[in-house]
Amino acid sequence: MEVRGLSKSVPLANGGGRLDILQDVSFSVGAGESVAVVGASGSGKSTLLGLLAGLDVPTAGSVRIREVDLFSLDEDARAALRGDAIGFVFQSFQLLPALTALENVMLPLELAGTHGAREIAGQWLERVGLGGRIRHYPKHLSGGEQQRVALARAFAAGPALLLADEPTGNLDAATGAAIIDLIFTLNREAGTTLILVTHDEALANRCQRILRMQAGRLEEAGVAVRV
Numbered sequence: 001m002e003v004r005g006l007s008k009s010v011p012l013a014n015g016g017g018r019l020d021i022l023q024d025v026s027f028s029v030g031a032g033e034s035v036a037v038v039g040a041s042g043s044g045k046s047t048l049l050g051l052l053a054g055l056d057v058p059t060a061g062s063v064r065i066r067e068v069d070l071f072s073l074d075e076d077a078r079a080a081l082r083g084d085a086i087g088f089v090f091q092s093f094q095l096l097p098a099l100t101a102l103e104n105v106m107l108p109l110e111l112a113g114t115h116g117a118r119e120i121a122g123q124w125l126e127r128v129g130l131g132g133r134i135r136h137y138p139k140h141l142s143g144g145e146q147q148r149v150a151l152a153r154a155f156a157a158g159p160a161l162l163l164a165d166e167p168t169g170n171l172d173a174a175t176g177a178a179i180i181d182l183i184f185t186l187n188r189e190a191g192t193t194l195i196l197v198t199h200d201e202a203l204a205n206r207c208q209r210i211l212r213m214q215a216g217r218l219e220e221a222g223v224a225v226r227v
Contacts, residue, residue: 001064001065001161001193001195002030002064003052003063004026004060004061005026005061006020006025006026006051006062007020007059007060007061008021008044008047008056008216009059019078019219021044021047021216022047022051023216023217024061025044025048029195030193032192032193033208033209034184034207034209035207035210036195036197036203036210037196037197037213038198038211039213042187043213043216044213044216049197051063052195053077053088053163054070054071054082061114061165065085065160065161066085068081078104083108083157085161086159087153087155087157087159087161088164089151089154089162089196090164090165091170092170093150095149095150097138099137099139100136100137101125101134101145101149101152102121102135104138104153105121105149105151108153108157122151125148126150127186129148142175143170144171144178144179147171148179148216157187158190160192160193162187162193162194162197164194164196167183168200168203169199180203180206205210
């Protein structure tokens with residue numbers, strides 16, 4: 001991934017000018033690399049992640065994935081690239097309540113026309129320790145179990161890039177630690193590029209690099225304390 005001059009601003013109410021959310025952010029991420037984006041609330045971290053996924057459009061700048069400029073594509077083509085190359089893990093899990101754990105993992109595979117979606121989904125739920133819970137609905141799963149389903153869903157399609165937004169933010173410390181270990185184990189096994197947003201410095205230091213945001217700008221980029 002290559003990010004160049006990425007900026008995002010929105011108009012203020014009553015014609016009061018514009019609010020700069022991101023300002024001239026540039027960095028590159030190599031294949032298989034793990035990168036943490038840290039910063040205080042309101043520093044632009046989640047906005048940056050949304051732009052990296054092509055879920056939002058910048059005011060200026062570019063994001064290139066596999067040498068393709070996301071914002072040279074129309075919305076349908078960006079969605080197709082996301083389905084092919086990007087997996088997501090959200091703080092709030094984003095499971096569909098009317099679907100079982102198995103069906104939640106199967107859904108993106110079926111939308112992509114993947115052969116054997118049921119078998120692949122079942123295998124990934126086994127890998128995250130939920131082989132006995134595949135027929136349970138989200139409301140019958142704990143927060144940690146729901147996040148495990150979300151991880152299985154994210155990895156099942158074999159994405160080149162995994163984006164995670166505060167993946168342990170809704171979990172207690174012990175459960176969060178287990179999920180962190182699982183994320184890095186699966187990521188290492190799959191060889192996926194990982195970019196995660198977090199307030200947790202300990203989690204950030206599990207990554208190879210840290211990007212530090214402040215007031216919409218990339219203030220610092222460095223190697224994590226430990227990998």
